[in-house]
Amino acid sequence: MFKKKPDIKNLSPLRSSDRRKLADQIILDYRIPVPEQQQQQQRQQQQSGDEASAPQPTVSSLRNSLLPESTSSARFTTTAGPNLSxxxxxxxVGAHPGQDERILWFQTGKNPRMIPTVYTLWQNPAIVPLLHTPDFVVEQKLTHGSDLMIPGLVKVMGSSWDARATAGAVVAVAGMKKDxxxxxIGTTEVDVSKLGDNLQGQKGVAVKGLHWAGDEAWSWRPLGSGGREAPESVDGWAGLTGDATNAMAAVTLDDDNDADGGVETHDGGVSLSQGTKDGAVNRDDLAEEVEEREPTTKEVDEAFQQAFLFAVHKAKTDNKGPHYGLDFPIQPSFLISGMIQPHLKFQNQHYNIKKTSWKNPKKFIKHLDKAGLLKSKDRNGGETVILDIDFDDMQVTSFRPYPLPKPKATAEGSSTKDPNSEAAGSSTDPSVGQKITIQTVYRASAKLxxxxxxxKTEFYSAQQISSALKSFVEQHPDLGGQGASSIKLDPFIANNILGSNPAHDDSRTLAxxxxxxxxxxxxxxxxTHLCQPYHVITRGSAGSDQKPKAGPPPHVHITIEKRTGTKVVTKISNLEPFFIDPQLLTPELQKKCAGSASAGQLAGGRPGLLEVVVQGDQRKIVGDVLAKRGIDSKWIDVTDKTKGKKK
Incomplete structure (x- = not known):
């Protein structure tokens, strides 16, 4: 939540009474065991005659440990989430003995529950459940603000999850080395205490992140900035066994290593057997599951830059100069489909150009040009191409390749396809061969x-509405009787249906x-004043439970227009609702149309919506290509702007 630096108002000291109330509320909310009262301890010491025994913790000392006497408070504002809400x-803010002032607790919105920071948990062990995950998940994901997925949870086989880790509970997460x-720190999205040992096939978020070592709350201090490094260990927290820690220390990126040494890997998670010392876990399998959550824009940006360096490094390694197998100028479409996509560390729907801060290939190329990695040029029509790449740049020469995810079969029997066939060229495009179904449904107004x-909250098909009208007429024989072609108007039809929309002139009908x-x-x-239209677009048998979207069904737009005098281009837009990625469609159109093709931001469209521009009047070829992707001609609107206006 504290990815962005919060705007913190002036701090004001807490009154002693308020501090005690807050501390008592924390003790109650987190069910922290309360020590005996000091008076009772003193009586016990007197009765036993042991006056020199060490003092025992008291309620006051517990309060001071949770909220030190010097605690101050302040209001703050920040932005969080993908929409920057x-x-x-x-x-x-307070200071534990011998330490500087830090943010110890925070509250958000109208939720009265106090959330501890890592500084509080390093000082107060076991006040919340402690979960564990591999160190690379902590280093590469959690400390960058990602949520912890269910497959990322790790537990010693035979042990049990903390019973307090129910859905909605505040929990902490530690790595394996510093267990x-x-x-x-975050809140559980599922009941972790009931997950069991085998997490195979279980997907989704386990812990939604609120705060972590490395965010702006961790680095904040009254004077200056910079967080305090984590200790090597904290007494009082229940860590993992030494054998389990040693087993996870053997995590490897070598795909040839097997995991039969007692560390069991599943598609849905990781479980560790006690007594295992020589096991190994395939990090890629676990990372793939972890990456199902939506990454941050910064993470997608970094992945795209690393993929570009990977592609350039590979071209230089596998080919001879001066161009190392690359044909210049490089089109934006080839940059994305031929260089970036095949070399992305994580290849799923979250890692595409629309999810980056650049939003389109043109701005991405400009960024690489500014970084000195390449030289680009703007062509007529707004297209930006790559003229040259600096293969001797230090970022290229020092680049270390990373393991790429294994390709997944796109469909049953796909391994038997001829790699030289036309379909093989589009095998990476999941929209090829898809079956699209569009259903129009309606939501009734209160008048009906x-x-x-x-x-008025349910959705009805046109057939259901027709059947309802038929039943209404049959239940009122005075309206015209069964089989009559016309219906007599009654107050309901006249007032609620015909009188619902002033835009319709129903005077003759009413008369x-x-x-x-x-x-x-x-x-x-x-x-639409009577039945509001909605639509559902499904692909194959998937998505039958999709929520209907308001409005009539969309159409793919094909526009033929002139540019720079006599040059004709074909523009294709609104592909996304039909599960078609414009970046993957562009290379096929470029090949079939034997001309340049590029994908860029749709003019006037919301950020992220792309249009494909192809040289020439290619409506016939575009129609055939879309037909292979399940798009019926009735869902395509063609506008020809090259024809002169009629006089």
Whole structure:
């Protein structure tokens, strides 16, 4: 939550009474065992005659440990989440004995629950459940603000999860080397205490991050900035066994290593057997599961830059100069599909150009140009191409390749396809061969409920609405009887249906006192004041439970227009609703149309929506390519702007 530096107001000291109330509330919320009262201890010491025994902890000392006497508070605001939503709350700043002032607790919004920081947990062991995950997950993911996925949880086989780690509980997470040092605090999204030993097949977020060692709350201090390094160990936290820690120390990136030495790896998680010392875990398998959560923009940016360096390094290693197998100028479409996508460390729907801070290939190329890695040039029509790459740049020469994810089979029997066939060239595009189904549904207005339709929150198909109208007429024989082509108007039809929209002139119908059945049914389905249209686009058998989206079904837009005099181009947009990635479609169109093709930000569209631009009037070829992706011609709108206006 503290990825961005919070705006903190002036600190004000807490009154002693308020500090005690807050400390008591923390003790109650986290069910912290309360020591005996000092008076009782003194009586016991007197009765036993042991006056020299060491003093025992008291309620006061527990309060001071949780909230030191010097604690101050202040309001803060920051932004959090993928949409950078505004978050406000209160921080509590204090100093433990011998240490400088730090943020020890914080509250957000209207939630009264106090959330501890790592500084509080390093001083107060075991006040929240402690979970564990491999060190590379802590270093590469959690301390960068990512959530902890269920497959990332690690537990010694035969032990049990902390019973306090129920859904919604505040928990801490530690790595394997420093297994008693909390580094990440968050709230559980699932009931971790009931996960069991085998996490195979379980997906989703386990712990949603709120604070971690390395964020802005960790680095904040009254004067200057910079966080305190984590200790090597913290007494009082329940760590893992030494054997388990040794087993996870054998984590390797070598795909040839097997994991049969007692450390069991599953698609859904990792479990460690006690007594294991020589086991190994394939880090890539676990990292793949961890990467199912949505990365930050900074992480996607870094992945794209590393993929570019990987592609250049590989070209220089596998080929001879001067261009090392690359044909210049390099089109933006080839940069993304031929250089970036194949060399991304994580290849899933979250890692695409739309998720970067650049949003489109043109700005990405400009960024690489500014960094001195290449030279680019803007061409007519706004396209930016790569003229040359600096193969001797220090970032290229010092680059160390990383293991790439293993390719997944796109469909059953795909391994038997001829690699030289046309389909093989598009095997990396999951939209090829897909079957698209579009269903239009309606939500009834209050004017139709409950007389015609039972609910205004349910969705109805056109057939269901027609059946409801038929049943209504049959239940009121005075309206015209069964099989009659026209219906007599009653107050409900006249007022609630025909009188619902002032934009319709129904004076003649109202004057005649009758309306055709077909006209009434058409009015129900086409008047948005009566039935609001929604649509559901599904791919194959997947997505049948998708939530309907408001509005009529979308269309793919193909526009033929002139540029720079006589040059004609074909523009294709609105592909995303049909599960088509414009970046993957561009290379195929470039090959089939035997001309340049590029994908860029859609003019006037929201950030991230792309359009593909191809040289020439290519509507026929584009239609055929879209048909292979399940797009029926009735879902395509073609606009020809090259024809002269009619006089």
């Amino acid at each position: 505004l978050v406000s709350g209160t921080i509590y 008693t040092v909390p580094m990440f 409920v409950p007389t015609l339709l039972p609910s 005649s006192g009758r309306i055709l059945r077909s006209a009434l049914q058409k009015r129900l389905l086409e008047d």
